Amino acid sequence: MSLKAFRGAFLDFVDDPFYASEADSVRYLPDGLLLLEDGKVKVLGTYESLQESYAGIPITAYPDRLIMPGFIDTHIHFPQTEMIAAYGEQLLEWLDKYTFPTEGKFHDKAYAQEIASFFLDELLKHGTTTALVFTAVYPQSVDAFFEEASRRHLRMIAGKVLMDRNAPDFLTDTPETAYEESKQLIEKWHKHDRLLYAITPRFAVTSSDEQLRLAGKLLAEFPDVYMHTHIAENIKEVALVAELFPDSKGYLDVYDRAGLVGTKSVFAHGVQLTDAEFQRLSEAHSTIAFCPTSNLFLGSGLFNLKKAKSIDQPIKVGLGTDVGGGTSFSMLETASEAYKVTQLRGETLSSFQALYLATLGGARALSLENTLGNFEPGKEADFIVLDPRATPLMARRNPSAIATSLPELADQTFATIMLGDDRAIHATYIMGELAYENEAYRQTGAA
């Protein structure tokens, strides 16, 4: 039994601030103590209340820092790391011109491993500890990703991409090979260490009805794996899907009739969803990954977060960076763009709501709320140490490092979202072990 303790200001969520009051959903301890046992949370409480009971345990202290659960990115593509910020196109042309040629390189396992390693280091550097990840069509790209994730003891969800049409030959599989290869990968990787598998048809445009049907069969055979795909990102894409599936009742229906719409199904984007599709996703307890930097960069449109988070018809929502359609690995920058999307819609998004989406909300979106997402006892201790004063401008905007009230914390965290990037991530811990430390802090020897 290994015990560890961390002292600092702690922020996590115990309920959903879209529905519950801040007082009921936000837990904030300006001077807290987090006890870990074998990499999991034993207890979080005020330093004052816990210090005597755990007097013998050495404490890692982070004064002037805010400790939060690690960020959860509910939609990202690891093979697109190197093609982030590709110029000038909307979705369908962007796929043909940039994405497909890049993903072709992932036939080479060694190359896939190199990029997976870089990708996971970038995630940790940006404070992201769990992600739902697209690989490429090649099983070896999945192996490469999971091997690197396993080496880092990360809780990651990923799967082989399924594509049997409307893509270059070198990137396509068949309904049968997609089924067989995915099945083997599930048996190899699902629940291996902290890893989980997602059956991953790219989207309806690049999968035949038969491929989707077999994907649904596989999901029925392994009901606790995930299903991860894209939906209704772009107007031209929606029109193309209608053309490709003339007998479907709509985009979501293409997936639904294949048995792909369930509680562990995650649909990226949903910018162009119809009212009926919102309703169906709510009923099915499926998840939408809201990817604002991508939706703006590719000109896809403004996601209706308010509708997705309505009380009458709630849908599970997570935030996704969608690198490389997204423009940043940072969940802070993603939350900042999410705010701008809501503002353009005449709505708003509080910093607590945004940080909820990036932590416990993301865990719920990925059906991991019993495993991680906040500091409840028994949960895996993946957490980050934030510096709200990481740059001269942030330091001026946030004169106090430690907020003394919820309104002050709301303001401080909002400024941190709007102005912050990876420089605001002082350290990232995985299962209670230091996995990343920002070199700016190593030099000056903080804590």
Add this chain to the structure above:
Amino acid sequence: MSLKAFRGAFLDFVDDPFYASEADSVRYLPDGLLLLEDGKVKVLGTYESLQESYAGIPITAYPDRLIMPGFIDTHIHFPQTEMIAAYGEQLLEWLDKYTFPTEGKFHDKAYAQEIASFFLDELLKHGTTTALVFTAVYPQSVDAFFEEASRRHLRMIAGKVLMDRNAPDFLTDTPETAYEESKQLIEKWHKHDRLLYAITPRFAVTSSDEQLRLAGKLLAEFPDVYMHTHIAENIKEVALVAELFPDSKGYLDVYDRAGLVGTKSVFAHGVQLTDAEFQRLSEAHSTIAFCPTSNLFLGSGLFNLKKAKSIDQPIKVGLGTDVGGGTSFSMLETASEAYKVTQLRGETLSSFQALYLATLGGARALSLENTLGNFEPGKEADFIVLDPRATPLMARRNPSAIATSLPELADQTFATIMLGDDRAIHATYIMGELAYENEAYRQTGAA
């Protein structure tokens, strides 16, 4: 006579890439030599062509860097530095809740000086060498700003804010005091060192007809000073102006009939302009400052850049950060958000077009094209040294530091815009003198 030489890759613009071809508008020298005489450009050419003629002059070399003219920010508020990223409101409520209380502090000259100093350091750190700046209503806030700008030998344009209604008493002047104080400030600061003055009514909502009329009278008396204001940012604001000026033909007309619409008039935002107003701004050779981070953050809307830059009815356009309504001091991040705005409109913005707006386009927008904005002989040598590989992600995305063709440069600069921030600014030079050097490069001893 003092001669200096800089060697590196150089990028500037000799024409407008919205109208001219890239070949005719972009000047790129992968291995160039820039000669300066007394802080001004003597000549820029290839290293090969110039090295013999100037053999005796010591050369400052920046291998693996891109040297560009300094960025020009055509709309920013120095007193709003500390309130950047204020939560949850659109324009009118945001002014009442955050802006007016903050600007009240600038009655204190010492405080204004402290913020002006911080503000100008932030500009230099982000590669911005010239800006058109709102101060506060107090003449001492103008003095503070110009004194700090003068100490740094910067070419800056600013002016006292005019507001005689719809603002707290402590922030208002009168038509007469506004006229008198502005006149004294013009006589004191306009063309003092490199400084220039702008008559600065905040916007039609906070100025009476009489105040605008006297501002127009002052502009007629000093025809070479600037006029700087806001226009048509937000729908509710436009409606309020219509209500406040029931006999006007529209928002622009309120300024026009006061004599405030001319070739040195700069209007920030213009998101909600009518077709007739676009036409009038084109005819008057006035400028619009496009402020994308602000327009998204405050939910103002998507500026029609394509219309403003149309061939038939061209309008001078510059980019503005609009800090504190804007969310970043970085013109790279501003250009990145400008790209997203155009994408959401189904249009696009090339990296050369964006960088033109941030340099020569900004100079033209401020009628400074004979003074700065590119490396033409005789121009003031305010320039920046960019690192397209400043972070691990940028280094992976931009494998070569030096582009060898225009398409490669377009791609490299686009990625630099999308992924870059102040970390990509290695150094900033003012009149040929080093004014800022990024400490990351000081430590590793680049060049």
